[in-house]
Amino acid sequence: MTHKARLASGVLLAVALTIGGAAALESGATFPLMDQSVTGSYLAGRQALSDLRTEDAARYFRTAAEGDWDNPIIVERSFIAYAANGQVSDAARVAKHLLELSAPNDLASLVIGTEAVKQRRYAAAARELENVGGDTFAGITGGLLHAWALVGEGKKAEANKVLDEIGQGGLEDFLVFHRALMADVEGDSKSALEFAAKAYEADPFVARIVEAYSRMLGNAGRFDEAEKVIAKFEAEGLDHPLIAAVKAKIDNKQRPGVFATDVQSGAAEMFHSVGVALAREGSPDVSAVFLQLGMYLDPKSDVIDLVYGQLLDGAGQHDAANAIYDKLPADSPMKPMAVVRVAENLSATGDRDEALRRLGNIVASNPNDLEALSVLGDMQRAAQKYAEAADTYTKALGVAGGDAPGDWRFYYVRGIAFERAKQWDKAETDFKRALELNPDQPQVLNYLGYSWVDQGVNLMPALDMIEKAVAAAPNDGYIIDSLGWAFFRLGRFDDAVKQLEMAVQLRSTDPEINDHLGDAYWRAGRKLEARFQWNIAAAVDQEGAVKERVAKKLAGGLDAVAPAPDAGPVAEGQAAPAQ
Structure with missing residues (x-):
């Protein structure tokens, strides 16, 4: 089965997603005869994986695989379930068996290669990934991971050759950001800045690109330029906790530190962007695999944790998502956003009063938390507390400024609150102001x-x-x-x-x-x-x-x-x- 999708590191990319035996299964192919218990476990695992109940999926597929270890379809889904549940070592072990049964399989090689990169066995990773390629998500990501493995080996020229080959498919705009990160990890600051400038020029409002470029400028002592990059981002009404953290350093003329500290964190960013793209294109189970691989390579990448939590939220797995949010360290720039997500989940699971209480506490302790103000206002509006919602949105506009294009939403939702509170004159004024900002x-x-x-x-x-x-x-x-x-x-x-x-x-x-x-x-x-x-x-x-x-x-x-x-x-x- 082929899906059109987008790779997102700020650059749109239409590619096809094909996952070996799963494709044959979805297209209606029959699978080898299985006994009833194996079939039941297999079907239960498929449903659990579709629901992103990944722990259940891994358990069901383990049972199915134990009953029919030489069935490539069961083995394939088993390693995917393990990976989606974050059991990457188990996934790699089963993926190796799948390749013995049915090779090639780009996703299996990608998981095996990821384990090798994590263990800094770069030569082994490069060997595993050298034949992975094509215009599939797994193929393109495998090619990029191959390049990262070569960077780990110190083989810069060979890594560039791999990237050049991938870029021949019209992907160079996507690759330039990763070229910048690779150069930065290699210590080639000059090349890193040149590539980052190109990535920024193509997508000046993508948070990860803005963060990386402003970090590189700040690390080079080019604070004024870094300030302008961040100011342009914020002028659009955009914000991001990690960019705010970089801005605090830049404002004090301090070097903010590198975006990717090593091969592992650089490759993790690749999995992050691809995982986001897959989620947007309606492939949450495969997105979970890529995001888990990113978290495996870089356990300190809180931004990937947050995205994975949001993926779970989208599947209705709010308790599992809250477990992800709760584990973020208290000093993480992403923690306030995670706390807001926990409150949203409390509301989604029926405890709106507790959610409102927690959000009220967040806003009281940090009155400039725009994310918390926005969610609090929305939740008050849903609870038909329209006057309170309007007051919260007014506070949000005070924080945001009220004049950026992105501020239209606060006027719009405040207008709804005023309209529902029977204050039509105020509502009409807000709707007109929203249209001035976004006609x-x-x-x-x-x-x-x-x-x-x-x-x-x-x-x-x-x-x-x-x-x-x-x-x-x-x-x-x-x-x-x-x-x-x-x-x-x-x-x-x-x-x-x-x-x-x-x-x-x-x-x-x-x-x-x-x-x-x-x-x-x-x-x-x-x-x-x-x-x-x-x-x-x-x-x-x-x-x-x-x-x-x-x-x-x-x-x-x-x-x-x-x-x-x-x-x-x-x-x-x-x-x-x-x-």
Whole structure:
């Protein structure tokens, strides 16, 4: 099976992901006959790995492999599960057996090579990886790890030759950052700065590139240039704890220290960027393998720990994620962010009060923690504490400055809090300010446009805004609902039906959207369908407000609660913004 994906160290790269026997299995190939217990363990392991219950997956696949040690499909999934669970030595042992059964396998060679690099057996790693290549994630990463192994051997020319070969596939923009790190580890500061400058020029707002380049400039005593690099990053409303730590050193004219201290930490950064790319492209199990390999090579890379925790969060494994966050040392620049993630997980698992308490403590002890302020405001808003949320967002704007392009979000979410607190004038002002900073932001265009439509004011400007939002986010059911509702308000009932039917297809269980479609059907003369749609709206409503509203319509029709417009196109609406 081939997946298009992106490698992210600030440079976008479309490549294919192929993982040996797993590909054959996914494509429908049959696997050798297994007894029932082996089959059950295998299937349970696959499900556990898909859920990122990696400890369970490793245990199930170990049982399956013990029952059928010469089945390459089981052995392959076994070593992948071990690696995803951080048992890299076990993964390498099983990967060696897989290569005896079914060679080649780039991912297996990559795991074996990683173990050798960790043990500083660079020559052995280079031998294992010399035939790994191609345009797969495992192939490209294996090629880069081969180059890192050669750097470890002191074979700079051969390492550059390997990189040149990889770069022939159009990957040089991706490789230049890793060339910079390799040169820095080798002690070639001049070349490192030249490569880092190229990487920065291509992607000046990627945090890892900004951190590495500013470190190299600071270590060279070029503090003014380093300050400008960081200032440009922050001017975009961006921030990162590690860049803040570098900035503190630079401001005091202190050398901030190297980005990668050795071959292991340099190669770990490679696994970090590839793991992030895989997660973004919807391959969390394989992403877990790459991130674990990065943590194995560099146990002190807290940024990889945090990414792995976020990966677990995305799979709903909040307890496992919190274990990752909790182990970060107290003096780590990433610790405050990890503590915020723990609070978010407490909320996700149902303990919102404790989450709010912890976030309140974080903000009280560090009132300039923008991440904590942002999450606290969002959580207060979710708890319908709108006045408190608006106050928290105001504090966040005070920290952020309120004028950077990225600050649009704080105006937007504060506007939502004001709107829900029935302070429309303040909300409208914030939405307009958000659009000044980000004129094409579809969520803001939709919210302000919908609010105007729902109030029956500024209908034509609102329609223009919502149509612009739909063009930017054509598969967002909420935004398409807004467009349909705008048409409804303008008396264009057939157009409203068309858009609202599309919105219901995208958001079939949203009660507001189903209710809107029922109203549109009624005005279009399709009263039987209207009653059917209102019944659906009532059935899927979990909070009760829509159910109460449609009960009146089911009893007396739409005219009983909202008389049809006479001369004008505007009918009274009942629904709050479907956000």
